[in-house]
Amino acid sequence: MFTIATPSNQDKAGLYAEVTAQARALLDGEHDRIANAANLAALVYRTLPDLNWAGFYFFDGHELVLGPFHGNPACVRITLDRGVCGAAASQRQTQVVPDVHAFPGHIACDAASRAEIVVPLVVNDQLIGVWDVDSPVPERFDETDRVGMEALCQVYLDSLGGAR
Numbered sequence: 494m495f496t497i498a499t500p501s502n503q504d505k506a507g508l509y510a511e512v513t514a515q516a517r518a519l520l521d522g523e524h525d526r527i528a529n530a531a532n533l534a535a536l537v538y539r540t541l542p543d544l545n546w547a548g549f550y551f552f553d554g555h556e557l558v559l560g561p562f563h564g565n566p567a568c569v570r571i572t573l574d575r576g577v578c579g580a581a582a583s584q585r586q587t588q589v590v591p592d593v594h595a596f597p598g599h600i601a602c603d604a605a606s607r608a609e610i611v612v613p614l615v616v617n618d619q620l621i622g623v624w625d626v627d628s629p630v631p632e633r634f635d636e637t638d639r640v641g642m643e644a645l646c647q648v649y650l651d652s653l654g655g656a657r
Contacts, residue, residue, distance in 0.1 A: 495519050495532075497539050509641030512540050516645055520652035526551075526621075529652045531561035537645065538563035543630045545605055549614075550578055551622035557582060560622065568602040576600035578623050581611035585620065589639050591632040608633040612646045616653070624649070 495518070500511040516536055520529045530549045538547040548562020550571060557571040557578055573583040575598050581588045590609045593599045606627040614622045624646050628634065 497536060500540055505637045506641070508541070509637070509644065512537065513641070513644050513648060515540070516648045520648060523652060524654045526653055527561060529649055533645065533649050534561050534563050537626065541626075543628050543633050544626060545629045546603055546625070546627040549622055549624055550582075552582065552620045557623060562625075564627070565603050565605075568600055571600060574598075577609045577611045578625050581613045581623050582620055585613045585615055587612045587639050587643060589634050589636075591634070593627075603627060605629045607631040610634040610638055610642055612639075612642050614646060614650060616650055 498511070498515060500508050516533055519532050519536055523529055534548045538544055546562065546564030546567065548564065548567070549560035550557035551560045556573065559567055559569045571578045573579045577588050577590050577593065577596055577599060579598075588609070588611045590596050593606055593609050606629060608628045608631055610626050612624040613620060614624060624642065626634075626642065
């Protein structure tokens with residue numbers, strides 16, 4: 494049984510270090526992408542402050558399809574030419590959006606979302622999906638969050654081993 498430890502560090506970089514260590518322990522020994530995605534989404538949603546959605550979209554070869562998440566019900570399919578998730582997937586670059594209403598083509602799955610960060614998930618130069626996190630707080634995400642979220646995504650990708 495895994496128990497989420499309440500992070501003790503108030504420094505944002507330290508908080509990400511603690512959550513990343515918990516993610517490694519939580520995903521250790523499991524290689525199923527859905528199980529690990531579900532557990533990572535739960536861990537992040539429960540430990541990082543000011544989030545209203547955290548989850549995955551998986552690339553099916555044509556578009557992004559909703560995967561495990563925590564938060565309100567979400568858009569099921571996103572084309573690569575739409576929204577923050579589509580931009581991250583098509584450009585293969587993390588998107589840090591301080592104000593989603595100012596992002597061209599933003600898809601409003603949850604009207605409460607004001608800021609968003611999306612990390613593309615790429616293995617051997619192949620897009621497998623994106624990690625998407627929303628906040629009701631404008632300008633919630635910054636460079637420290639980008640580094641921290643990318644580290645969490647690397648833990649997820651490492652956990653998959655040969656399974657994709």
